[in-house]
Amino acid sequence: MRKKLFEGIKVLDFSWAxxxxxxxxxxxxxxxEVIKIESTSHPDGTRVxxxxxxxxxxxxxxxxxxQWNTGKLSIxxxxxxxxxxxxxxxxxxxxxxxxxNFSGGTIERMGLGxxxxxxxxxxxxxxxxCMMGQTGPYATHPGLGPLLTALSGFNHITGWPDRQPVGPSxxxxxxxxxxxxxxxxxxxxxxxxxxxxxQYLDLSQFEGSxxxxxxxxxxxxxNQRVVRRMGxxxxxxxxxxxxxxxxxxxxxxxxxxxxEEWESFCKVIGDPLWTKETKFSTLLARxxxxxxLDRLVEEWTISRSAExxxxxxxxxxxxxxxxxxxxxxxxxxxxxxxxxxYWSLDHPEVGKYTALRPxxxxxxxxxxxxxxxxxxxxxxxxxxKILGMSDEEIAELxxxxxxx
Amino acid sequence: MSxxxxxxxxxxxxxxxxxxxxCLLCGKLLGDxxxxxxxxxxxxxxxxxxxGPFYHDEAxxxxxxFWFAFNTNKRGITLNIETTDxxxxxxxxxxxxxxxxxSFPPGYLDKLGLGYEAxxxxxxxxxxxxITPFGQSGPYRDYKGPDIVAWAMGGEMYLSGDSDLPxxxxxxHSQAYMHAAVEAAVGAMAALYYRAINGEGQHxxxxxxxxxxxxxxxxxxxxxxxxxxxxxxAGGSPSSRVRVTRLWPxxxxxxxxxxxxxxxxxxxxxxxxxxxxxxxxxxxxLRNIDWDxxxxxxxxxxxxxxxxxxxxxxxxxxxxxxxxxWGVKHRVQVYPVSTTADIxxxxxxxxxxxxxxxxxxxxxxxxxxxxxxxxxxxxPLSITRRAPLVGEHNQxxxxxxxxxxxxxxxxxxxxxxx
Numbered sequence: 026m027r028k029k030l031f032e033g034i035k036v037l038d039f040s041w042a043x044x045x046x047x048x049x050x051x052x053x054x055x056x057x058e059v060i061k062i063e064s065t066s067h068p069d070g071t072r073v074x075x076x077x078x079x080x081x082x083x084x085x086x087x088x089x090x091x092q093w094n095t096g097k098l099s100i101x102x103x104x105x106x107x108x109x110x111x112x113x114x115x116x117x118x119x120x121x122x123x124x125x126n127f128s129g130g131t132i133e134r135m136g137l138g139x140x141x142x143x144x145x146x147x148x149x150x151x152x153x154x155c156m157m158g159q160t161g162p163y164a165t166h167p168g169l170g171p172l173l174t175a176l177s178g179f180n181h182i183t184g185w186p187d188r189q190p191v192g193p194s195x196x197x198x199x200x201x202x203x204x205x206x207x208x209x210x211x212x213x214x215x216x217x218x219x220x221x222x223x224q225y226l227d228l229s230q231f232e233g234s235x236x237x238x239x240x241x242x243x244x245x246x247x248n249q250r251v252v253r254r255m256g257x258x259x260x261x262x263x264x265x266x267x268x269x270x271x272x273x274x275x276x277x278x279x280x281x282x283x284x285e286e287w288e289s290f291c292k293v294i295g296d297p298l299w300t301k302e303t304k305f306s307t308l309l310a311r312x313x314x315x316x317x318l319d320r321l322v323e324e325w326t327i328s329r330s331a332e333x334x335x336x337x338x339x340x341x342x343x344x345x346x347x348x349x350x351x352x353x354x355x356x357x358x359x360x361x362x363x364x365x366x367y368w369s370l371d372h373p374e375v376g377k378y379t380a381l382r383p384x385x386x387x388x389x390x391x392x393x394x395x396x397x398x399x400x401x402x403x404x405x406x407x408x409x410k411i412l413g414m415s416d417e418e419i420a421e422l423x424x425x426x427x428x429x
Numbered sequence: 430m431s432x433x434x435x436x437x438x439x440x441x442x443x444x445x446x447x448x449x450x451x452c453l454l455c456g457k458l459l460g461d462x463x464x465x466x467x468x469x470x471x472x473x474x475x476x477x478x479x480x481g482p483f484y485h486d487e488a489x490x491x492x493x494x495f496w497f498a499f500n501t502n503k504r505g506i507t508l509n510i511e512t513t514d515x516x517x518x519x520x521x522x523x524x525x526x527x528x529x530x531x532s533f534p535p536g537y538l539d540k541l542g543l544g545y546e547a548x549x550x551x552x553x554x555x556x557x558x559x560i561t562p563f564g565q566s567g568p569y570r571d572y573k574g575p576d577i578v579a580w581a582m583g584g585e586m587y588l589s590g591d592s593d594l595p596x597x598x599x600x601x602h603s604q605a606y607m608h609a610a611v612e613a614a615v616g617a618m619a620a621l622y623y624r625a626i627n628g629e630g631q632h633x634x635x636x637x638x639x640x641x642x643x644x645x646x647x648x649x650x651x652x653x654x655x656x657x658x659x660x661x662x663a664g665g666s667p668s669s670r671v672r673v674t675r676l677w678p679x680x681x682x683x684x685x686x687x688x689x690x691x692x693x694x695x696x697x698x699x700x701x702x703x704x705x706x707x708x709x710x711x712x713x714x715l716r717n718i719d720w721d722x723x724x725x726x727x728x729x730x731x732x733x734x735x736x737x738x739x740x741x742x743x744x745x746x747x748x749x750x751x752x753x754x755w756g757v758k759h760r761v762q763v764y765p766v767s768t769t770a771d772i773x774x775x776x777x778x779x780x781x782x783x784x785x786x787x788x789x790x791x792x793x794x795x796x797x798x799x800x801x802x803x804x805x806x807x808x809p810l811s812i813t814r815r816a817p818l819v820g821e822h823n824q825x826x827x828x829x830x831x832x833x834x835x836x837x838x839x840x841x842x843x844x845x846x847x
Contacts, residue, residue, distance in 0.1 A: 028627055030619045055619065076655040088655040089647060139806075158804070161780040166757045171675075172764045175685040176775075180676070180766045182600045183589060189676055190683060190766055191662075193599055193644075194588035200644040204611040209803040209810075211618035212462045216438040216808060218625055224807035232783055233802040235772060236454070237607045239498035244482035245769040246797045247494060252769060255600040257577065260481070265577065267586065267595040274661060276596060278581040339572045346578035348587040348596055351653030351660060354642060358582075363567035366639050367650070379654040384609075384640050385616035388545065388632040390623055 029056025030390045034214070037113075037120035038062065038097065039137070041069040043170060043196060044154050044230060045126035046093040047203035048210070051383050052122075053096035054392045060116060060407055061097045063400055064104065065429045072400065078375035085374040085399045092380050094397040095370070100408070101401035101428050104135055109427035115412055117142045121217075122210060123151040129164035139225040148223040150213045154206050158229030170196020177234040182241070184254040198234045205233035263311035264290070267348060268323045270331040276348040277331040279322065279338060287311075289341040294325045355379060370396040404428055437463010438808045442527040442621070445519075446503060447510075449475045451606035452532035452560045453499035455613040459528070460502030461801055461810045467522070467826065468503040469510075472845050474819045480602075484792060490819060491791065495602065497816045501787065501798060505817025506826050507847045510541060514846040519543065521831060523551050527630075528617050532560045535570050545632040556620040556630040558613045560606070564636035574637060576603030583641020584649035592663040608640040671730045674737050676766060681748040683766035688740070694720040700759035701740070710743045750774065773797070787815045823847055 034057040038049045046061075046069075053059040063069060071089040078086045085091075103109040114137070117123055123142060125132045132138055132153065139151045153159055156168035171192075174180060180192030209226050217223050235242065241252045257266040259280070267276045281287050287308075291300040299305065299321055304314045311318050326334050331347040338345035349358060355367055364386075367379050382392055408414045408422075422428050439459060444466045446456035453468075460466040468475075474490045477499070484492035509515040520543075523529065529548065531538060538544045538559075545557045559565060562574020563582075572578075580586045580598050583605065590597040598604075616633035624630050642650070652658040676683050689697035698720060705711040714735055725733070744752065749765030754776065756763040765771050778784065783800040801810035827833045827847070841847045 028623070030623045033626075051615070076652050076658070078655045080656055088651040092646065092651065157777050158781055161777045163753075163757045163777040163780075166760070166762075168762060168764065172685055172762060175676075175683075175766045176764045178767045178769060178772050179599055179604075180685070181682075181768050184597060185591070185594060188591060188594075189678075191589055191591065191597065192766075193585060193604070194648045196647070197644065201608070201611070204608065204615055205802045207615045208458060208611065208618060209462070209805065211615065211622055212438040213805065213807075215618065215622055215625065218622075219441070222807050224805055226806070227804040228802070229781065229804075231778070232781070232800065235778070235783075235799045236458075236802060237604060238769065238772065239799050240482060240495040240602050242769050242772060242799060243494035243498055243796065245773055247484055248482065248486065250482070252601065257595065257598055258600075259577070262575075267577075267581070267597070269595065276581075276587070278577045278586065280575045280577050282575070339569075342573065344573035344575050344578045346572075346574070346582040348581040349584050349649075350587050351584065351649040351651070351658075354584050354645075355650045355653055360563050360567045360569035360638065361642065364564055364636065364639065366642060379650065381643055381646055381650075384612045384643050385619070385633055385635045387616065387620055387623075387634070389629065390631065 027389055027391060029393070030387065031055045031057035034058070034122065035120045036060065037116045037123045039123070039125035039127070039132065040154070041126065042071055043089070043093060043199035044202035044206065045124055046071070047200070048154070048206040049097065049124060050093050050095055051203070051207055054383050054394055055390070056393070059097040060120075060403075060411070061094060061099050061398065062102050062104070062113065063099050064101060065400070066103070068400070078378060083374065085372075088378070091372065091375070091378050091397040095380050096393070096395040097398055098403035098407055099398035099401055100404050103427050103429050104137070106425060106427045108422055108425055110136055112408070112412070112422070112427065113137060114142070114145050116407075117149060118145040119411060120146070121150060121214070123149055124154070124206070124210075125152075126154045128167045129155050129157070129159045143223075146223075148217060148221060150210065150217060150223045150226070152206060152210055152226040152228060154202060154228040154230060156229070157231050159227045170199035173198040173230055173234065177231060178238045182252060182254050185256045186254060190254060198230055201234050201237065202228070202230040205230075258315065261308070263308060263315055264318055264322050266319055268319070268326040268334075270326050270334060271328055272330065275331045277326055277334040278346045278348060279334070280344040282344075286343050290338070290343045293337050293341045293343065368394045370394060372396050373399065401428070436808060437811065438805065439464035443467065443525065444528045444530060444617075445469055445522055445526045447529060447531040447533070448560065448610075449532055450477050450480070451499065451603045452530070452610050452613070453477060454607055454610035455530050455558065455560065455617070456503060457499050457501055458611060458614045458802070459617065461812055463808070463810070466503040467822070468500055468505045468817055469508050469519075470505060470819065472507045472509050472842075472847060474507075478819075497796070498798070500816030501812050502814050503817055504822040504825065505820065506823050507820040509846050510543065512844070512846050514841060514844065516541060516543060518827075518831070518846070520551055523548050523555055526552070526555065527621065528556045528558060530558045530560070530613065530617070535559070535561050535565045549630065552630070554624050554628070554630045556617055556624065556633065558617045558620075558633040558635070560609050560613050560635045560637065562637045564639065565634045576605050579603070579605040579637040579641055583638045584645035585641050588645060588648050588660060588662055590662040592661070596662050605637050605641045608644060609635050609637040612640050671725055671728060671733045673725055673733060674741075677741060677744045679744045679747055679749050679752060682768060682771070684744060684749050684752050684763050685766055686763040688736070690720070690723055690725050694723065697761060700761050701763075704755070704759075705739065705743050708743070708746070710739055710746075712739050715739055750776070785812045787812070789815055791818070820847065
């Protein structure tokens with residue numbers, strides 16, 4: 026059996042909600058040992074937020090928690106107790122990487138900041154990820170994904186020119202942060218492997234997400250232009266949009282960039298007379314008459330299924346894709362099935378649930394998806410097997426309320 | 430100009446960047462971490478140079494702001510890998526490289542004899558990172574996947590927009606491919622770490638669709654998986670019967686803010702209402718709401734609209750920057766729906782010294798760029814060099830490193846090899 030990418034890497038995970046856990050999920054799925062610190066008094070927000078399996082709430086039934094915490098070990102630890110704090114520090118001594126995503130300053134106040142942890146583990150790599158970074162006038166201000174998405178400029182450029190901004194769905198930036206976090210963690214890990222030195226990584230999710238706006242930011246810097254939302258239009262392609270298909274709320278995206286693709290497109294839709302008119306024969310002409318073009322395209326797509334349109338177009342070399350919903354993705358998409366993106370995992374409380382494997386696959390190393398932990402499921406394993414505590418020590422912790 | 434002298438975490442590593450368009454972000458980030466990234470373009474320049482926006486709206490391959498944004502820190506050479514000479518030169522470069530990034534259609538490099546198996550024979554430790562719309566394998570492998578298609582096929586597009594109009598993508602450059610580009614950098618680093626322990630490189634396979642599917646999962650496949658619910662762009666949770674405002678027009682644009690309910694309602698809403706009160710903008714209706722019992726799930730649309738009225742009027746008095754500053758001071762989560770101008774002017778980014786000025790001698794100017802994506806205590810990330818001109822480092826690499834003579838370079842140039 027080939028070795029896993031992150032076999033032997035030990036992670037102490039204080040993080041909660043999305044960005045932190047998604048970061049450590051990739052580590053976990055590729056073989057790192059990730060210990061997640063939980064508490065009953067301050068449960069991970071995703072344990073109490075839905076959606077819950079079958080709409081029945083429960084700490085172990087959360088779709089978000091179960092997706093973002095695959096394969097991790099869960100220990101209940103009360104960090105407000107002196108002995109609980111000590112256990113955390115012992116785990117920091119064990120770990121290669123520590124990760125947290127509380128709002129700025131919180132982990133220091135808890136007595137678990139980088140300077141403290143360095144005392145027990147000089148080589149530790151610690152990553153703090155929060156919305157706006159550990160320093161600066163807004164450092165301690167809390168926020169959530171949807172708020173950062175708006176702050177980072179994505180809402181303003183999503184939607185229709187004459188309408189209020191809409192934005193990509195929900196907590197969009199929550200799925201950028203983990204990528205940046207993983208990248209800098211792995212770089213730091215490699216640096217430490219070569220030099221023996223750990224370090225502190227201050228990740229502002231805002232500073233990462235701004236990179237996804239870089240070209241239009243430069244447009245403002247250099248040209249003083251503030252870009253606005255454009256619906257589904259793209260300045261150098263036509264047709265380019267979402268077209269209604271047969272059925273309830275079914276759409277297909279079609280994008281034509283080249284003369285070749287335009288000719289193929291026309292052929293697929295049967296070379297109707299309107300496609301021969303000069304007002305559609307060049308890109309510039311199509312851009313001038315784009316409203317009418319879109320209407321005509323939709324007259325053809327409306328009577329066909331989105332899947333059929335996509336198949337016909339792609340077979341002819343024209344970019345097209347179904348606007349897939351959750352059912353399409355999980356149940357019907359043959360590509361995602363082939364690539365085994367979705368995995369069905371057994372779970373003691375919800376029966377079965379679906380989780381996604383990591384976003385990248387590699388040729389020589391397997392990943393392994395294991396279900397998310399129940400709350401505190403690995404207290405004994407972590408304390409006994411990893412920290413080598415005796416039954417008496419553990420009993421003491423229980424009595425002093427440290428393991429909750 | 431030679432290799433950067435600033436120390437970075439990835440100092441010892443060389444990356445050959447064959448990628449184009451938004452996939453260029455992958456090599457850029459590795460460069461920000463200190464790797465020696467060589468951007469390899471076709472003679473005349475890559476496609477991304479044709480894409481705007483442009484410096485002063487001048488559509489010139491050396492003035493694409495898109496190119497500028499995603500190629501900082503890289504050196505640049507030209508090379509036509511479709512020629513025999515070009516392939517031989519590429520193979521020589523691979524021998525001393527650690528990582529190759531590419532975004533060609535699946536099978537393209539294999540056809541040229543430059544696929545992973547071939548590269549591995551030259552350099553056992555080479556890591557090939559491939560970014561494609563649907564991945565290296567599968568029934569859609571050869572499907573074309575520009576942003577709107579990948580965004581749609583990954584489930585994000587279906588979720589955005591007004592319910593009376595088609596679903597809508599994020600305008601301008603490809604968010605989908607940017608996600609894939611960063612993920613590809615993660616994959617490259619993961620393979621590098623594995624190589625250090627086990628001695629061999631491998632092929633990293635990134636599908637743009639899959640990256641999008643991860644992004645959409647929470648509102649696409651998760652509601653389906655947990656409760657067979659299909660979330661639409663009309664949004665809202667199935668249990669909410671009322672439409673609640675999240676985006677509020679303000680003096681110079683919009684802010685995002687949610688009126689709190691539940692146990693934190695009073696604490697979260699109180700500062701705003703006190704401020705409104707002090708400005709004479711609160712009213713009896715708002716004052717008389719019992720926040721301990723108020724619940725969006727049980728109230729009427731009429732009530733919601735009525736309570737939002739004075740808040741709407743109030744936000745119109747202030748700019749988004751003013752509301753953000755106030756929000757930070759009073760711990761109320763109200764944030765700007767930023768325009769690009771707002772981001773450039775953002776107080777927190779300025780205080781963090783986020784922006785980087787890079788020199789563009791050819792344009793006789795410096796341009797402000799987004800800065801490093803993380804602050805590292807031991808070995809900081811750094812952005813020190815603007816994107817390369819076409820073939821800017823041909824001399825350095827071909828003559829300086831590979832030992833070609835100037836005459837040979839002239840031959841190669843005329844034969845369209847470089």
